[in-house]
Structures are given as C-alpha cells and as structure tokens.
Amino acid sequence: MVLAANNLTKRFGSTRALTDVSFELAAGEVLALMGANGAGKSTLVKILCGVHGADAGSITISGKTVAFAAPRQARAHGIIAVHQSIADVGVPTLSVADNLLLDRSCTGRGPLLAGGRRNLRAAEAIAAGIGLDLDLSRTLGTLSIAERQLVAIARAVAHDPTVLILDEPTASLSAPESERLFTVLDRLRDRGVALLYISHRTGDLRRIADRIVVLRDGRVAGAFRRPLDLDAAIRAMVGHAVGRVARRDPVPDGAPVLRLSQARLAPATATFDLAAHAGEVVAVTGPVGAGKSTLAGAILGRWPLAAGHMELDGQRWRPRSAGEAIRNGVFMAGEDRWRTTFFPGTVPFAHIAGTIGFPFLDRRSRAGLVSPTAEARAAARLIAEFGIKARGPDDRPAVLSGGNQQKVVLARWHAEPARLLLLDEPFQGVDIGARDDIVRAIRAQSRDRATIVFVNDLEEALEVGDRVVVMADRAVVGDAGDLARISTLLASGAPSPHPAAS
Amino acid sequence: MSSPARAPNASLSVRRFAIDYGLLILLVGLVAVFAVAQPAFLRVNNLFSILQAVAIVALLGVGVTVTMIAGGFDLSVGGLAAFVQMAAAYSLIVLDGSTGSTILLCLGLGVLVGLGNALLIVRLGIPDLLATLGMLFLLAGLQLIPTGGRSIAPGMTLLDGSVADGAFTDAFLALGRHRFWDILPVPVVVLALVAAALWFVMDLTRFGRVFHAVGGNELAARLAGAPTRAYRVWAYVISSTVASIGGILMAARIGRGDVSAGNGLMLDAIAAALIGYAVLGANRPNILGTVVGAVFVGVLLNGLTMLNAPYYLQDFVKGAVLIGALTVTYGLAPKQG
Numbered sequence: 142m143v144l145a146a147n148n149l150t151k152r153f154g155s156t157r158a159l160t161d162v163s164f165e166l167a168a169g170e171v172l173a174l175m176g177a178n179g180a181g182k183s184t185l186v187k188i189l190c191g192v193h194g195a196d197a198g199s200i201t202i203s204g205k206t207v208a209f210a211a212p213r214q215a216r217a218h219g220i221i222a223v224h225q226s227i228a229d230v231g232v233p234t235l236s237v238a239d240n241l242l243l244d245r246s247c248t249g250r251g252p253l254l255a256g257g258r259r260n261l262r263a264a265e266a267i268a269a270g271i272g273l274d275l276d277l278s279r280t281l282g283t284l285s286i287a288e289r290q291l292v293a294i295a296r297a298v299a300h301d302p303t304v305l306i307l308d309e310p311t312a313s314l315s316a317p318e319s320e321r322l323f324t325v326l327d328r329l330r331d332r333g334v335a336l337l338y339i340s341h342r343t344g345d346l347r348r349i350a351d352r353i354v355v356l357r358d359g360r361v362a363g364a365f366r367r368p369l370d371l372d373a374a375i376r377a378m379v380g381h382a383v384g385r386v387a388r389r390d391p392v393p394d395g396a397p398v399l400r401l402s403q404a405r406l407a408p409a410t411a412t413f414d415l416a417a418h419a420g421e422v423v424a425v426t427g428p429v430g431a432g433k434s435t436l437a438g439a440i441l442g443r444w445p446l447a448a449g450h451m452e453l454d455g456q457r458w459r460p461r462s463a464g465e466a467i468r469n470g471v472f473m474a475g476e477d478r479w480r481t482t483f484f485p486g487t488v489p490f491a492h493i494a495g496t497i498g499f500p501f502l503d504r505r506s507r508a509g510l511v512s513p514t515a516e517a518r519a520a521a522r523l524i525a526e527f528g529i530k531a532r533g534p535d536d537r538p539a540v541l542s543g544g545n546q547q548k549v550v551l552a553r554w555h556a557e558p559a560r561l562l563l564l565d566e567p568f569q570g571v572d573i574g575a576r577d578d579i580v581r582a583i584r585a586q587s588r589d590r591a592t593i594v595f596v597n598d599l600e601e602a603l604e605v606g607d608r609v610v611v612m613a614d615r616a617v618v619g620d621a622g623d624l625a626r627i628s629t630l631l632a633s634g635a636p637s638p639h640p641a642a643s
Numbered sequence: 644m645s646s647p648a649r650a651p652n653a654s655l656s657v658r659r660f661a662i663d664y665g666l667l668i669l670l671v672g673l674v675a676v677f678a679v680a681q682p683a684f685l686r687v688n689n690l691f692s693i694l695q696a697v698a699i700v701a702l703l704g705v706g707v708t709v710t711m712i713a714g715g716f717d718l719s720v721g722g723l724a725a726f727v728q729m730a731a732a733y734s735l736i737v738l739d740g741s742t743g744s745t746i747l748l749c750l751g752l753g754v755l756v757g758l759g760n761a762l763l764i765v766r767l768g769i770p771d772l773l774a775t776l777g778m779l780f781l782l783a784g785l786q787l788i789p790t791g792g793r794s795i796a797p798g799m800t801l802l803d804g805s806v807a808d809g810a811f812t813d814a815f816l817a818l819g820r821h822r823f824w825d826i827l828p829v830p831v832v833v834l835a836l837v838a839a840a841l842w843f844v845m846d847l848t849r850f851g852r853v854f855h856a857v858g859g860n861e862l863a864a865r866l867a868g869a870p871t872r873a874y875r876v877w878a879y880v881i882s883s884t885v886a887s888i889g890g891i892l893m894a895a896r897i898g899r900g901d902v903s904a905g906n907g908l909m910l911d912a913i914a915a916a917l918i919g920y921a922v923l924g925a926n927r928p929n930i931l932g933t934v935v936g937a938v939f940v941g942v943l944l945n946g947l948t949m950l951n952a953p954y955y956l957q958d959f960v961k962g963a964v965l966i967g968a969l970t971v972t973y974g975l976a977p978k979q980g
Contacts, residue, residue, distance in 0.1 A: 208671070247652065291696040441866075443865075443866075460850075462865075462868070462870065463865060463866050463867070464866045464869065464870060465869070466866035466868070467868040468868070471867065475862075475863075475866050479864060480863070481862055482863050482866070482867075483860065483863065483864050483865055484855075484859040484860050484863060485859050485860060486860035486926075487858075487926065488854060488855045488856060488858070488860070488861055488927075489846070489853065489855060489927070491859065495852075499852065499856060499864075499867050500867035501866050502849035502852060502853075503849065506849045507848055509848040509850060510848055510849075511848060511849050511852060523803055551722060
C-alpha cells in the first residue's frame with residue numbers, strides 16, 4: 142500500500158468532521174472518494190495534505206507512519222493535491238511556461254533568471270509529463286477552463302507525486318474535455334501513481350474509478366470494488382434511494398413563451414431557432430464555450446443577439462438590461478452563485494432575506510423604504526417551501542452547504558411569478574441529494590412559465606429537462622431525447638473554438 | 644464544504660465586544676480623562692468648537708463614504724473643497740456675485756467634478772484611485788490659475804492690474820460663523836442634516852441597498868436588475884456635491900480665498916471614513932461611523948491641545964488612531980465569507 146489512513150478522527154469544536162475513517166490506496170490505482178457536501182471530504186483531503194492534523198488515527202506511507210506538521214511535509218512525501226477552484230491556481234497574467242515553473246521559482250530553488258532557453262526546456266519537460274499539448278507562450282488567463290485545469294495538473298505531476306489527489310476536476314469540463322483529462326490520468330496510473338479522485342459524477346466514476354469509498358457524516362459509509370455498483374454507492378452517500386423524477390408530457394400545445402428565429406450569437410456563427418413553451422422545462426447542454434451563457438445573457442438583455450430576433454409571448458423581445466427583463470417576468474439565476482448572486486459579508490443585507498429580496502425591492506418597498514420585517518417574512522416562507530436548512534432568514538449563505546446555497550438562489554427567483562425562468566448551471570457544487578430536491582423544485586413550479594436550464598452535464602440535462610437541446614460552437618444544433626442521440630449531436634457539432642474541446 | 648464550527652467561547656465574545664464597542668468606549672474614556680485633567684474641556688462651548696472644527700472634514704468623509712459604499716474611492720474631495728473655497732471667494736470678491744449665485748456656482752462645480760470623476764471611472768474604466776488622484780492634482784492646480792497663485796482677499800490687485808471691488812456678503816459669512824442660539828454653529832447643523840439624509844438613504848431605502856450591492860458584487864447587482872453604472876455615477880456626484888458644500892462652509896469660515904486652506908483635508912477625511920469602519924463593529928464604510936471617526940480625532944486633538952501637547956504631535960496621533968482602528972477592523976474581526 143502506498144497510502145493508508147487508519148481510523149482518522151477530527152473534530153472542529155463540538156462538530157465531528159471525521160470519525161474513524163480508514164482506507165488504503167495502492168500504486169497505480171484510482172480510488173474514488175464520494176460524499177455529499179459536508180460529508181468530510183474536504184477535511185480528509187486537508188489532513189492528507191498536512192493542512193490539518195488529525196485528532197486521532199494515523200497515516201502510513203509505504204508502511205511507515207508519518208505525521209505532517211505542515212503542507213510542506215506532505216509534499217515532501219509525495220502527496221500532491223489539485224484543488225477544485227482553478228481560479229486560485231496559477232497567475233493569470235503569466236505565460237503557461239512561467240506558470241509551469243511557478244513552484245520552482247517560488248520556492249527559491251529555481252534559477253535566478255526568468256525566461257531563457259533553459260527554463261523553456263524545463264517547462265516543456267513538465268508539459269510533456271502529462272502530454273500537455275499547448276502553446277507554452279500563451280498567457281494563462283487566455284486559456285479555457287479545461288486547459289487551465291490541465292496546466293494545474295501538469296504542475297502537480299511535476300512534483301513527481303506518489304499520491305495525486307484530484308478534487309472534482311471535471312466540475313467545469315465538457316464531455317470531450319473530461320475524456321482528455323481521463324487519458325492523462327490513465328497514463329499517470331500506468332506510471333504507478335496512486336490517484337485519489339473526488340467526484341460524485343457517476344459518468345466519471347464509471348470511466349476512471351477502480352474502487353469507491355463513500356463518506357457520509359464523517360464516516361466511511363461504504364466501499365465498493367469493480368464491478369462498481371454506482372446505485373449502491375449513491376444510496377450509501379445519500380442515505381436513501383435517489384428517486385428519478387417523473388417526466389411530463391412532451392411539448393405542450395399553444396404558442397411558445399419565448400421564440401428565437403434566425404438567431405446568431407456571434408457574427409460568423411450558424412443561425413438557429415429555439416422555442417420554449419409554458420409548462421415545459423428545456424435543458425440546453427453543450428461543452429464549455431458552446432455559447433450557453435451567451436445565449437442566456439442575450440435573452441436576459443445583457444447583450445444583443447448578433448442577428449435574428451426574439452419574441453416573448455408574441456411580442457418583439459429586445460431587452461436592454463437585466464432590469465428590463467426582470468420587470469417583464471424574465472428571470473435568470475446565474476452560474477457560479479458567489480459571482481452572480483451572493484453579496485460578500487461587507488454588504489449589510491448579505492443574509493438570505495436580503496439576497497432573496499434584492500431583485501424585487503421596487504415592488505416590495507413603499508416610498509423607497511425597505512421593510513426588513515416583511516422581507517424576513519417572505520424569506521421565511523421560501524426557506525420552508527424550498528426546504529433550506531438554515532437557522533433563519535438572517536443567516537448568511539456563506540454558512541450554508543452548497544446545496545442549500547443553491548436553494549437560496551432558486552428560492553430568490555421564485556419569490557415572484559416568472560414568465561420565463563433561465564437557470565444557468567443550477568447544480569454546480571451541489572450534492573446528489575440536494576440535486577434531487579432542486580430538480581423537483583424546478584419542475585414543481587414550472588406549470589405557468591417556460592423554464593430553460595443550461596447545464597454542461599448530460600445526465601443532469603436528461604434529469605431536469607422535458608426536452609434536451611444541444612449547443613455546439615455557439616449555435617443550437619438540435620433536439621434530443623436520449624444520451625445516444627445527444628452524443629451524436631455533440632460529436633457532429635461544428636469544431637469548438639477551444640482546442641481543448643476537440 | 645464543511646466549515647469549521649465556531650464555538651462561542653469567552654475569548655471570542657471579549658473580542659466581539661472589543662470590535663463592536665472598542666472605539667466608542669475609548670472615546671468616552673478620552674472625554675473622561677480630558678475632563679478630569681482640564682475641566683474647561685467639558686464646557687458646552689468647547690464641545691461645540693470641537694464639532695465646528697471637525698464639521699468640514701466629517702462632511703468630506705461622509706461623501707467619500709458614499710463612494711466607498713458603492714465600491715469606489717474618491718481622493719479628489721480635499722482638492723475639490725479647496726477649489727470650491729477659492730471659487731467662492733473669486734465669485735464674491737472678484738466677480739462681485741451675490742450669496743445665492745455664489746452658492747449655486749459652487750454646487751454646480753461640485754456636480755460637474757463628480758460627473759468628471761464618473762466619466763473617467765465609470766465610462767473610461769480608469770481605476771478609481773488613479774482617476775481621483777489625477778482630479779485632485781488638477782483641482783489643486785486649477786484653483787491657483789485665476790489669481791496667479793495668490794490668495795483672494797477684498798481689495799486685492801488682479802492679474803490685469805485692476806482692483807477687485809467685491810466682498811464677502813454677511814449672509815455668506817454667516818454660513819461659517821453664525822451660531823444658532825449663540826451656541827450651535829451652522830456647519831455642525833449642515834453636517835448633521837447631510838449625514839442624517841445620507842444615512843437614511845444608505846441604510847433604510849432600496850436605493851441605499853443598491854449602492855451597497857454595487858459595492859459588494861457589481862455583477863450580482865446588475866444581474867438582479869439594478870442599473871449599476873448609474874448608481875456608480877450617482878456616488879461620485881453625491882461625493883463631489885457634499886465636498887463642494889464643505890468648500891462653501893470653509894470659505895465662509897475663513898472669509899477669504901486661501902490657497903493653503905485645503906492642505907491635509909483629503910487625508911483627514913479619508914482617515915475619518917476608515918476609522919468609521921471600526922465603529923459598532925460595522926467592518927464596512929458607514930455614514931455614522933465616519934462622523935464618529937471625525938469626532939474621535941477632533942476630541943483627541945482638542946484635548947491634547949488643552950493639555951498643552953505640542954501641535955506637531957497632531958499627525959502622529961491621527962496616524963496612531965487610524966492604525967488602531969484598522970487593526971480592529973481587519974486584524975481582530977472574524978474573516979467574513
């Protein structure tokens with residue numbers, strides 16, 4: 142065994158984050174770690190990386206018991222982690238080559254002079270380590286998310302890890318991009334690197350995992366080996382069987398709420414049509430960079446279409462701002478809730494009530510005066526309705542789990558009746574149990590409005606949508622009802638602008 | 644994912660108490676010490692002269708606070724107040740203008756400078772600190788040009804050799820010197836009105852919420868339907884208009900156009916706003932905190948002067964207070980997510 146965790150236990154104050162967690166990891170093996178938000182995955186990774194010390198239990202590496210006082214020591218033992226938020230990794234203004242050499246130059250072991258042929262060769266060697274096929278002189282900030290993810294992995298691999306920990310590496314990748322990552326991981330596995338792979342995407346696990354360990358409430362709730370029983374693993378993770386949501390009848394009759402005709406998202410891309418009817422949930426899927434968010438932004442009035450026109454309930458629809466859209470009942474819950482929805486703690490009304498009430502202040506306030514009590518009352522109603530686990534309306538979203546945070550976002554856009562609701566990546570950073578709740582909530586209230594959900598993940602698209610629409614290269618390329626058909630559409634779509642997606 | 648539980652314990656609540664009330668307790672303590680050491684300190688007259696002395700700085704600070712709430716910064720307020728002060732003197736003395744027209748001119752200049760800042764920052768995308776620093780220099784230089792760098796006093800000789808025949812009107816001078824019921828100075832009343840109005844707007848109305856939201860997460864505010872650019876423009880216009888009111892009061896107080904009147908104003912105003920972060924544990928720009936911050940510095944300087952501390956200690960004391968307040972805000976407060 143390369144790595145073994147023996148009865149790890151960790152408390153934070155009165156909460157037990159981990160209790161008696163044990164697992165083993167062999168060289169050349171991919172162990173998947175599953176667990177809902179708050180199950181203790183992060184804590185476990187932090188202990189393995191030397192960020193936290195365990196209160197009890199031990200870690201052995203190649204048979205020797207080790208104790209890490211600092212992340213540096215875990216690194217020295219060959220345990221390297223690639224964290225989920227790639228925005229924090231690397232310096233966006235530097236070139237790929239400089240970023241690959243960042244660890245060397247920041248530890249003071251690198252050469253005094255930056256740039257130069259020798260450094261370029263060193264960077265090329267690191268890139269070759271995972272077969273990274275990128276122009277190393279490009280600035281990191283201009284790369285796609287998938288490419289940056291690969292750069293981060295190349296940097297990790299440059300440390301020559303014995304154990305490589307990957308925290309949800311495919312969270313923002315499309316299917317082809319993920320496949321590219323898996324090819325790299327296959328190669329690492331063949332080289333004898335032990336991989337700890339954190340994800341709850343069943344597609345990923347089916348493709349890459351040799352074994353699965355499931356955490357629930359800080360304990361090991363199950364361990365699975367090949368052939369993997371993913372349903373059992375998910376049951377172990379959630380604690381109950383995950384119900385599939387019933388699908389409603391296909392396209393309702395009547396005029397569509399939203400209709401796009403001969404639309405173009407950019408001057409040189411293909412034109413397409415799209416319609417969404419009241420009572421239906423349309424799932425729009427496609428790789429990162431396929432134009433999903435661009436389309437959502439155009440419908441919301443953040444920018445105009447490059448060509449073509451839109452109709453809302455038969456009227457010409459050309460909003461000039463999100464404000465105009467909201468006044469007309471077109472709402473959007475943006476992707477990446479911390480970027481597009483929540484306010485930082487320095488904002489006095491960053492709590493749930495203020496977050497929910499903010500878009501509708503003009504309808505709710507009298508003579509410009511905000512009524513905090515009415516706002517709290519409205520929020521309390523939505524907290525109950527959406528099953529948000531919070532102490533009350535003045536809890537801040539930051540203290541909630543990812544799933545509950547996302548329910549706050551959803552609740553906000555259900556505070557007033559919508560004519561058209563756009564949901565961009567509503568399952569980001571949400572565990573499977575909460576995902577189920579969210580799917581149910583979206584579908585339960587969709588009768589009187591048209592709903593369009595934009596998601597990367599095909600399974601999510603199939604789960605939430607009555608109809609799945611596929612986008613590629615910034616145009617809608619077709620409708621699909623099943624995974625096979627979607628895959629064909631994705632494969633036949635025009636080449637993506639990002640080389641990583643090809 | 645799982646956030647480490649923050650167990651309430653004694654050290655945390657002591658810290659919380661220090662964060663929330665530290666500055667106010669210190670203020671009360673200072674007043675007590677000064678009152679014991681020098682009984683004249685507590686005389687109503689002296690207390691109002693403290694307020695009188697800090698009114699203009701506090702006014703400027705309140706304006707800067709509005710831009711800070713909206714996520715910006717305005718370094719130009721000090722330069723603007725000095726510039727408006729000179730403009731008021733120029734209007735009254737050189738142009739022989741009336742009180743009303745002078746006030747309108749000054750307010751108009753304030754709005755104009757605010758729009759100029761907004762143009763640079765919101766429209767052209769120049770970072771706020773840089774744009775308003777440029778504006779600060781521009782205004783500090785501009786006020787010197789019409790008079791060739793000299794102060795403006797009644798009967799002065801102009802650049803073309805003629806003699807200025809205007810004067811400060813009594814009505815205008817009253818803005819800086821009159822005391823209601825012989826006790827309450829006009830600038831203090833103006834400060835109270837402006838601060839109360841802005842506090843009301845920023846803390847209780849939906850417009851204030853949008854200012855806060857723009858400052859906290861502009862994209863989130865825009866996606867929630869707020870016209871964020873318009874609010875940022877308003878923030879700079881409000882800041883500059885309030886600063887021009889400060890300039891009017893300053894001119895009325897001094898009774899002439901003094902080229903050195905604006906020295907240090909900008910730094911004092913921003914220090915007041917930053918000290919205000921630490922009032923009542925707000926940890927954010929807030930109107931009342933800014934006023935308390937300005938008063939705090941005023942009390943300290945006045946008390947020290949009464950105790951015969953040398954004048955050259957003043958900047959040192961201000962620096963110490965500012966660093967202390969910032970330590971409370973950034974060093975002690977629990978990190979917010």
